[in-house]
Amino acid sequence: MQRKGSSGGHLLNQKPGTANHLMTxxxxxxxxxxxIADLAVSCCNCLDSLTHHYSNKTLRVSSLDNSGQEPKEIxxxxxxxxxxxxxxQLLREKVVHVNKPAIVFGQAAWAYGCxxxxxxxxxxxxxxIAIKVITLYNFNSDHPANSDVSAYFKVYSPYNFQxxxxxxxxxxxxxxxxxxxxLSFNMLLMxxxxxxxxxxFRVQFILSDGRILEQDTPTIDLI
Amino acid sequence: MPYRIFILLLICLQAIQVCSQxxxxxxxxxxxxxxxGGTTTLRPFFKGEVTDPLVEFDDRTFSWxxxxxxxxxxxxWGVAFHLQWSYPxxxxxxxxxxxxxxxxxxxxxxxxxxxxxxxxSLDPDFVxxxxxxxxxxxxxxxxxxxxxxxxxxxxxTSFFSNWGQVNLKQRxxxxxxxxxxxxxxxxxxxxxxxxxxxGYKLSKxxxxxxxxxxxxxxxxxxxxxxxxxxxxxxxxxxxxxxKRNVFSxxxxxxxxxxxx
Numbered sequence: 001m002q003r004k005g006s007s008g009g010h011l012l013n014q015k016p017g018t019a020n021h022l023m024t025x026x027x028x029x030x031x032x033x034x035x036i037a038d039l040a041v042s043c044c045n046c047l048d049s050l051t052h053h054y055s056n057k058t059l060r061v062s063s064l065d066n067s068g069q070e071p072k073e074i075x076x077x078x079x080x081x082x083x084x085x086x087x088x089q090l091l092r093e094k095v096v097h098v099n100k101p102a103i104v105f106g107q108a109a110w111a112y113g114c115x116x117x118x119x120x121x122x123x124x125x126x127x128x129i130a131i132k133v134i135t136l137y138n139f140n141s142d143h144p145a146n147s148d149v150s151a152y153f154k155v156y157s158p159y160n161f162q163x164x165x166x167x168x169x170x171x172x173x174x175x176x177x178x179x180x181x182x183l184s185f186n187m188l189l190m191x192x193x194x195x196x197x198x199x200x201f202r203v204q205f206i207l208s209d210g211r212i213l214e215q216d217t218p219t220i221d222l223i
Numbered sequence: 224m225p226y227r228i229f230i231l232l233l234i235c236l237q238a239i240q241v242c243s244q245x246x247x248x249x250x251x252x253x254x255x256x257x258x259x260g261g262t263t264t265l266r267p268f269f270k271g272e273v274t275d276p277l278v279e280f281d282d283r284t285f286s287w288x289x290x291x292x293x294x295x296x297x298x299x300w301g302v303a304f305h306l307q308w309s310y311p312x313x314x315x316x317x318x319x320x321x322x323x324x325x326x327x328x329x330x331x332x333x334x335x336x337x338x339x340x341x342x343x344s345l346d347p348d349f350v351x352x353x354x355x356x357x358x359x360x361x362x363x364x365x366x367x368x369x370x371x372x373x374x375x376x377x378x379x380t381s382f383f384s385n386w387g388q389v390n391l392k393q394r395x396x397x398x399x400x401x402x403x404x405x406x407x408x409x410x411x412x413x414x415x416x417x418x419x420x421x422g423y424k425l426s427k428x429x430x431x432x433x434x435x436x437x438x439x440x441x442x443x444x445x446x447x448x449x450x451x452x453x454x455x456x457x458x459x460x461x462x463x464x465x466k467r468n469v470f471s472x473x474x475x476x477x478x479x480x481x482x483x
């Protein structure tokens with residue numbers, strides 16, 4: 001039985017100009033259509049990506065009264081010793097930026113979708129390797145003045161507590177938004193001191209380049 | 224006086240005509256019907272647990288028997304199937320009730336922030352939160368215009384139990400707790416029902432009916448209340464059982480259409 005319009009050979013071996021050759025071209029074109037459409041939607045007008053390096057520059061701390069529903073900053077007076085906290089602000093600055101290498105088509109995860117890569121990436125130049133809280137007054141029998149009471153504090157964001165060590169790992173990473181250059185968080189005193197009276201704490205950020213950022217809280221009466 | 228006699232005569236004639244007709248009797252096979260009414264439990268389902276508003280059930284509900292079908296394979300006997308939706312209080316009302324209960328229970332010592340799964344329901348309002356489906360046998364007794372179809376059926380009563388959660392920030396301390404209420408997921412309960420559909424034949428194809436229905440189902444589900452100290456990550460759990468024998472009574476009225 002003879003097959004109409006079939007030469008019986010391989011498609012690519014057909015002679016140009018024949019009906020079969022035209023058919024093959026059409027078939028290839030139809031099969032390519034989804035890829036062409038995908039390519040069309042993936043050609044977005046993306047901004048050039050920049051990689052920034054930032055440095056940890058300034059530390060600001062204040063005392064918190066957390067006896068109410070929300071913590072509030074205080075600079076003097078008294079606070080329940082079970083409701084004391086420290087508000088920390090770490091200011092970071094961009095120090096240098098480098099252009100990211102251009103994305104070669106097919107090498108990036110977003111090459112086939114109409115999504116741009118994040119325009120900026122911020123990498124730490126000097127990471128925070130430890131956060132310490134030092135008591136400047138006698139805290140309890142085991143912790144006299146100038147001893148480390150970091151273990152008594154926890155970083156709190158609504159409905160989540162983290163130890164200072166766990167939080168240090170979190171802030172040492174890269175981020176993608178310039179607003180994150182200013183980092184704010186609350187550390188709550190989860191183990192109150194043995195006695196009531198005046199208390200003051202020193203907060204230290206130990207950085208990977210050997211620097212130590214530190215600041216003292218105002219003196220507050222813990223009652 | 225002659226006017227009254229004339230009216231009485233007309234009534235008597237009508238009664239004689241109704242009683243003498245037997246053309247509507249036992250000559251139909253397929254009936255479908257729909258009806259509306261109310262359902263009440265004979266004993267209160269809820270016993271004052273804090274999780275009560277999370278359960279999409281109520282002691283008194285509006286009911287819509289949106290589809291009922293009967294097939295008579297013999298003169299007196301047939302099979303019947305029906306689906307009914309009942310409508311407990313709206314989700315927003317139940318969430319408010321849950322929030323108020325949480326406030327009342329904890330606000331003396333804590334700042335309370337509560338939420339419940341009811342508020343995330345995507346069902347449209349016309350879908351009843353309590354669904355009952357029955358399949359059973361029906362016995363037919365008919366007179367010329369009146370009829371009564373007693374039914375015995377088994378089926379499923381289904382309703383949902385939602386999660387609830389409350390975050391508690393203790394007053395004058397840094398302590399924060401989370402209390403969660405999670406149901407164990409059982410929502411379908413085997414049900415027995417007995418009913419009698421009775422009414423008046425308006426025409427050969429359209430009947431007016433009422434249907435008293437008694438049903439019994441047995442619920443066996445639990446809520447687990449977990450209280451977690453978010454600082455220490457220590458939890459305690461309590462079980463709140465909902466083991467109830469539920470007897471309910473429905474009364475609906477509607478129309479029956481004779482297909483064949």
